[in-house]
Amino acid sequence: MANSITEFLGDLVATTASADISASARQRAGVSLVHNLAVAMAGRRREQVAYRIAQSEQATSLATLLHNGARVGVDAAAFANGALFHARSQDDTHPDSTSHPGAPVMAAALALAEERGASGRDFIDAVILGYEILCRVGRDFDQQVTQRGYRAAAVFGIFGAAAAAARLMRLDAVQTGHALGLASHMAGGLAQVWHEGSAEFPLQLGFAARNGIIAARAAEAGATAATFALEGPRGFYHAYAGMTAAMTEPRAELDHWQIEEVTVKPYPACAILQGPLQLLCRILDEEGLSCADVVCLELQLNPYEAAYTGIDNRGPFASATATKMSAQFCLGNALTYGRLALHDLEELGNPDVLAQADKVRVVPTPSIAERFCRIRIRTRAGGEIDRCLDTPVGRPHPEEIRAFAAGLAGEIGAGAAAMERLAATIETLGDARDVHGLIKTVVGIGTKAP
Structure with a gap:
């Protein structure tokens, strides 16, 4: 009988040699580290719930909170830092799984690397392999998961965290496979958060980071899981995606690393809106338009993205969670100010923005691929501007990040x-004896002593 998916992935995590990870994958890991740590630091005031929980836990202090440098237990640090990475909704994205791998994977890996004294290279290897497993488990199943009311990023996050943890714990292939199978019992997270505009979305990825470590620890202690936990007739894919056909994507040949497909967000908004925002700001700049010149704006998106919960939302808006998902609000803000900043999302009832938001219409368009878009603007002068986004947004070079x-x-x-010191620290992290220098750099930027 062929190996199960968890057996295949467990072997990939446990037996991949560090030398076999490409330079391009390491470069993309560096870009995501700089980006995600920067947005985490910028989100400190925004994320306080997971931080307070972690601070209150009585445990051996083996890991660091990126909020302020306080020392807490490993699980607590993974939980709080995972939520912090995601607090601004600006952490990185894997489009084909509609997931945000950095928050759960980096938070789990950083906490365990600190506890275990892992080298900087071992930490980076664990991050890359964590991304690989999360994205393989989730890619091409995101739409089915989403249609059933789950949030793909929350559901798939634990698999990446468990893989990164298993790698740093040096579990063998069999143990790692069991850790991934055990993770299936703790996968979860609902898209109702976008429907209501509620505030718990960062906690979903904090839970994934923490629970991935728990799954790996259980496997280390001897716990085992169903062999076909993912693809079995009563397994993960059946339960979460309604899939019963053979699963080929998770076992695809390794012709490139999934981290090379990851994008980062220029704006603190939903990943689906990154392209439209960039395209609209470019149009306004190049055409010399103001909001007064625009009569109406049509945003054409792939049908999956146009129907994604929260995207086609004209308001009223209950929270910044709702505004950062709304195409109408975000593009209306760009029409008004030529930008989208984090503080703009708090202006729920700004009459100027709402007047511009009312001009925006979302149109599902099958010919448009995911993460691309088309914007059509009718101007007050009677003209029409028609532009398409045909290059991916969010793949900056190291100097751009x-x-x-x-x-x-x-x-x-x-x-x-x-911030340049942070980037320089990450650039040389592969040669570092441990991750303490990285953590010291992060908590030394813009924090007060605990």
Whole structure:
């Protein structure tokens, strides 16, 4: 009998040699680390719930909270830091699984690497392999999961965290396969958060980071899981996606690393809206348009993205969670101010923005691929502007991500030199004896002593 998916993936995590991970994958890991740590630091004031829970837990202090440098238990640090990475909704994205791998994978890996004294290279390897497993488990099943009311990023996150944890714990292939099978029992997270605009979405990825470590620890202690936990007739894919056909994507040949497909967000909004926002801001700049010049705006999206919960939302808006998902609000804000900043999302009843939001119409368009879009604008002068986004948004070069991080310095309460220090630390992390220097750098930027 052929190996199960968890057996195949367990072997991939446990037996991949560090030397077999490509330089391009390591470069993308560096980009995601700079990006995700910068947006985490800029989200400190925004995420307080998981932080307070972690602070209150009485446990051996083996890991660090990125909020303020406090020392807490490993599980608590993974939970709080996972939520922090996701607090601004600006962490990285894997389009083919509609997931945000950085928050659960990096939070789990950082906490365990600190506890176990892992080298910087071992930490990076674990992150890359965690991304690989999360994205393989989730890719091409995101739409089915979403249609059943689950949030794909929350459901798939635990698999990446468990894989990264297993790698750092040096579990063998069999144990790692069991850790992934055990993770299936703790996968979860609902899309109702987008329907209501409620505030718990960062906790979903914090739960995934923490529970991935628990799954790996259980396997380390001898726990076993069903061999066909993912693809079995009563397994994960059947329960979460309604799938009973043979699963080929998770076992696809390794012709490139999934982390190379990951994008980062220029704006603190849903990943689906990154392209439309960038395209609209470019149109306004190049055409010299103001909001007064625009009569109406048609946004054409792939039908899956147009129907994604929260995207086609004209209001009223209950919270910043709702505004950051709404195409009408985000594009209306761009029409008004030529930007989308985090504080803009709090202006729920801004009459200027709402007047522009009312001009925006979302149109499902089958010919448009996911993460691309088309914008058509009718102007007051009687003209029409018709532009398409045909190149992916959010794949910056290392020097560009340094500039992005420097741009967040003011929100973090730091200077550009501090953000350059973060980027330099990550650039040399592969040669570091451990991750303590990275953690010290992060908590030394814009924080107060615990």
